[in-house]
Each structure stands twice: as structure tokens, then as C-alpha cells.
Amino acid sequence: MEGEFVLKVTEFVLSKMAERKEVGSVIKQLLQMVGEHFGLYHIALVEKQKRMTSFTITYEYCGQGCPVKRNHVLNFTQEEWQQSLKFLKEDMMYYESGEAAGNDKILSSVNRSTGGAFCIALLEHQGEKAAALLFKYKEAGHIFSEEEKMSFAMARQLVNLYLLPVRNYETDRMELQRVKNYDMVTGLMKYESFLQVAEGTYRNDETDAVYAIVYSDINNFKYVNEYYGYLAGDDILRKFEQVLLSASPLQLVATRLFSDYFISLVKITNFTTEQMLVAMLEQQNRRFAEALLKIYPDAKVSVASGIAFIKDNSISILNYVDCANIARKRLKKNFGATCLVYDESMEAQQKKEIEITSQAEAALFLGEFYFELQPKINLDSNTVIGAEALVRWKQSNGKKWLPDEFIPVFEKNGFITRLDFMVYTEVCRYLRERIKKGQSIVPISVNVSRMHFETDDFVERVIRLVDSYAVPHNYLEFEITESVFIDHLEKTRVAIRRLREAGFLVSMDDFGSGYSSLNLLKELDFDVLKLDKDFLASGTLDKKESVIISNIIKMAKQMDIKVLCEGVETQEQASFLAQADCDLVQGYYYGKPMQIEVFDDLLGEDFGKMF
Ligand code: C2E
Ligand code: MG
Ligand code: MG
DSSP states (O other), rough: TTHHHHHHHHHHHHHHHTTTTTTHHHHHHHHHHHHHHHTSEEEEEEEEOOOOOOEEEEEEEEEETOOTTTTTTEOOOOOHHHHTTTTOSSSEEEEETSSSSSOOOHEEEEEEESSOEEEOOOOOOOOTTEEEEEOOOSSSOOOOOHHHHHHHHHHIIIIIIHHHHHHHHHHHHHHHHHHHBTTTTOOOBBBHHHHHHHHHHHSSOSSEOOOHHHHHHEEEHHHHHHOOHEEEEEEEEEEEEHHIIIITTEEEEEEEETTEEEEEEEEETTOOOOHHHHHHHHHHHHHHHHHHHHHTTTTOOOOEEEEEEEETTTHHHHHHHHHHHHHHHSOOOSSSSOEEOHHHHHHHHHHHHHHHHHHHHHHHHHHEEEEEEEEEETTTEEEEEEEEEEEEEETTTSOOOOOOHHHHHHHHHHHHHHHHHHHHHHHHHHHHHHHTTTTTOOOOEEEGGGGGGSSSOHHHHHHHHHTTTTTTTGGEEEEHHOOOOOOOOHHHHHHHHHHHHHTTTOOOOOTTTSSSSSEEEHHHHOOOOOOOOGGGGTSSHHHHHHHHHHHHHHHHHHOEEEEEOOOSSHHHHHHHHOOOOOOOOEEEETTOOBOOOHHHHHHHHHTTTOO
């Protein structure tokens, strides 16, 4: 019966789609039904490729004797297709003689044999005639019946209006999925996928192999972006991805968390030890940095990797990622090491840092921070000629934190600049109070965090503050530690000059504690050189130390710089320093940092008054 087959085909397609069968297989089955029913030689669905100018046979039915060429890319271009379209006036065209004027090119590309009768059905995609169905008989001279015409037209409709749109929607969704699951810059899988794959890998491994999570960060990456541009930045990210996945066969999967943070899963096989793994990663990071130095010489890129060994397969991967990250953060950028293995003490430290950070704001609000004063003594006159203000933190529950515990944390999160200004304010308030009461005052020194040099208005803020308390500038001294001079030479030079021009005193703190260079003394103008307490730390002075100290004092004097020796704890040290012509001392021997009232009493009595 006419129309019966059309109905059957339609029903078939609709039912398969209702069952959510994969579209591609439904298209294939549809072509097969039509092909077999009419004894066709070949049916091909030709489609223009997305974002490309070429065409491909995406699905086909090959009848008896017809060679199969799966995913055959056709060698005609967009222009040739457009040319052919001019001759296809209707959506369904029948060529019973097997010849088609103007369509030779497209036909010869698709054709598996020339000369047979055929029908071309044009399909639309996104408003463009970008696909065609070709129904072909082997022999020429075939007369197309009404049933054939109806069936081919229905097949066209089903593919055109229904199957291809569903298929395209699905491929778009898959593409979206790909964008969602993979990082577009490096091609690495995204973090969530990585977690799943990596965790599955070590959990399903029943051998004795040991795994580790490596958390890496590219130092100075921001600088590359700013200095060489984002393309260079992307280039570095891709290069690092190649290092991660190809340099060592031990690295299994990797992800880029964000920016320049990479995480990978590494496997230690029978032939490798933990130490060997660390050595291999060290070498990998170093080589990467060396290679980049050649391409981006000004960037001084390096890699810091924290490593956490997976000791217990039942613990979530997130825990190990955190541990590796903690180890990474402990790595100091400038000291050469590029890898650090996580251990439990780091976790305690991490917890402490979190506690400190989370309570800082409230502590400032509740007035838990205050300062103590440690006297500075003039060795000639044995009088107190000043004091250093040292910050203290006592929580309302009685818990005390040491400056060495909280200051490094506040330097990292920036809170130190507010804390310093709180100390400066309290010191000004203290001095104003004594001036108001007609009491004598001595210069008080305060410490300056390196963070202040990240801004340009530090000196102006200081001047505004001190003036608001009407404290004479020469009663305030700013202690800047040596390493700041080295890291920010230009900015500190400017700041020191402006502070001194404004009448404040400036000292270089902790001289000799780091990579101090005597050249610094020449380059910078400051009032006091504070010798680090480590020079005296051993308790007894050996010959070498005494020679060094005496010579630094001598040199500084020649440059009109006063020398203060920190950490004086014994009578013996004090007399050595007096002999070496040291001007000033500070240390437990003379007085530990003390409460303000205690210091005030000291000013009046023990050491005699200066003013
Ligand atoms: P610093 O500026 O070098 O301060 C001297 C440190 O040596 C103080 O430690 C002081 O208590 C200690 N000290 C003094 N005499 C002796 C001694 O004879 N023997 C020994 N062993 N130690 C002595 P403190 O108060 O724990 O402060 C440590 C560091 O924290 C300071 O070193 C300074 O760098 C920083 N700091 C303290 N207060 C502030 C502040 O308000 N702001 C900033 N940014 N840093 C501060
Ligand atoms: Mg100091
Ligand atoms: Mg010091």
C-alpha cells in the first residue's frame, strides 16, 4: 500500500527517539531501512563541518557492491558547494539519467560509481543549505515512483527537522561539557575532574605503589603577564603543562587550579624512593626555570612545589591537596629550594596562623595590643637615652602571643601596617601625655614593617599622625630592618630621605642578620646602625666576633653613624662594647622590654636623667 513504508519509517524514528537512543545510530538505521526497501546502491549524508570549509560524509548506507568509506572527507570546497547549489533549484531533485549539469564535482566526490540514477535532497542547518542526502541507484534510467519520492522526502524531513537538530544539540552540549571539564589554556582537566580521577587512581591501586600530590606555583608569573604580556603568560602555562605530563613518566594526572597553580598526582614505583622523587621534582623545576630564563630573562621565573605523600588511601584527596599546599607556602622563594615535603609540624603551624589571622581584627578593636619599652643606654654616660617600643598581644582570656609568632603572619596578610600605626599612635599619645605633664621625654623608636614600602604615602601618614599629637619629630625614631633595604633599595632610600628631612631619626635594624653588605652603609643615610643581637648570641665573645664588631663600629664612626648593639646580656659584653667604642646598647642586662610605668620610673631614677 502506498504510504505504508513512509509511516513505518516515521514510526520507527519517533519510537527510537522516544527511547532516547543515540541519534547517530537512528540516522544510520533509517538510511538502512530506506536503502534496503528500495534496493539502493548508496545513500550518503553529506555535511559541512562546523567552523571548517570542507564537507564530510557523516552517515551512509552502502548497498550491494558499494565500497564503504567511513568518515570520508570530501575534497570539494565551500565555493564549489555554493556553485552546485545554483543548480539545485528545489529541495528534492531527481536525475534519472544519472547526469546532473553543474553538479559534477559534488557528485563525483560522493559517488561510489558514476552513471546511476540519483536524487539529491538538500538539508538546512542554521538557515543555511549546508547538508544533503544523496539517494543513488547503480543503474541509469530508473524512473522514480511516487512512493520513492514520498519516502525520500520523508527521510529528508526526519533528518532535517528532527534528527540533525537533536544531534547538533547533543554535540553542542558535549562541547560545552568539554569546555566545562577542561582548561582551555593548557588542555588539562579541571580541578573537580582531577580530584575524581586522581582519587580513583590511588584508591583502586592494590599494589604497594606510593602516591603523592604535588602542588606547584610559578613564582613571578604575575610579572611575566605584566611585563611580557598575557600571551607569554599562556605560553609559560602550556610549557609547564608539558613538563608535568611528559617530563617524568611518574606523573599521572594534573590540573591547573587557577592562575599559575598546578596540582598533579605522582606515583612512586618499586624503583623509586621518596627522596628520589623529591630530587626528580627539584630537577624538573630547576630545568623549567633555566629554560624560561633564556626566553624571558627579566622574569626570573621559578617553581615552588609542595609535596604530600598519600599515606592512607582512605583519606580524602582534598586533605592531601591541602597538605601539599601548606608545604608549598612554607617554601621561601629566594632561598633556592624548589620543593618541600609536608610534615605534621606544618599543620600545627598552619592552625596557629589561622587562629592568629582570625582573631587579629577583634584584638585590635578590643585593645589587646599594646607596647612595652626597652631602654637604650648611652655607654659613655650610662644613662637611658631612649627606648624601643615593642608590640605585645595579650588576649582577654590571658593567652599571650609572641611578636615572632604573629608579626610574620600579619606581614603576610597585610594587617601589620594597621598594627604598626596603632603602635605609632600609642607612642605619640604617651609622649604627648608626658609633655603635657611637664615630664622629661626621650626619643622612642618604633619598628617599620616592610609592607609600608609597598605604598607611597607612608611618610605623609606618619607626619600627619605625629603632628596631630604635636610631638616634636626628633623624639621619634624609625627602625627599618636590614632585609627591607635589600629588597626595596630605591623605595627605602626615598623614604629614609623624607623621614630625615622631616626631622625624624632613622635606624637600620638587625644589621648583620641577613646578607648585609657594608656597601649599604655607604649608600644610605641613616642615624643609627643597630647591630643584630645574634653577634652576641653565643654568650661569650670569641676572637672573630670581637674583631668583626670592633671593625663595624670603627667604620660606622668614620661615616658619622652611631652604633647600637642589641642583645647585651652580660657585664662582660657591656665592657667589651665600651672598649670597642660602641655608643649605645640595648639588652636584658640593662632592662627587658617593660611596661610603660616601669620605664617611666627608670627614667627618673636608676640611670639618671638626660633632660
Ligand atoms: P627587633 O626590632 O630586633 O627587637 C628586638 C628584639 O630583641 C625584641 O624581641 C626584644 O625583646 C629582644 N631582645 C632585647 N634584648 C634582648 C636580649 O638581651 N637578649 C635577647 N635574646 N633578646 C633581646 P621581641 O619584642 O620579641 O620582638 C621581636 C621582633 O618583632 C622585633 O625585633 C621586631 O622586628 C618585631 N617587632 C616588635 N614590635 C614590632 C612592631 O610594633 N612593629 C613591627 N613591624 N615589628 C615589631
Ligand atoms: Mg627593632
Ligand atoms: Mg633588632
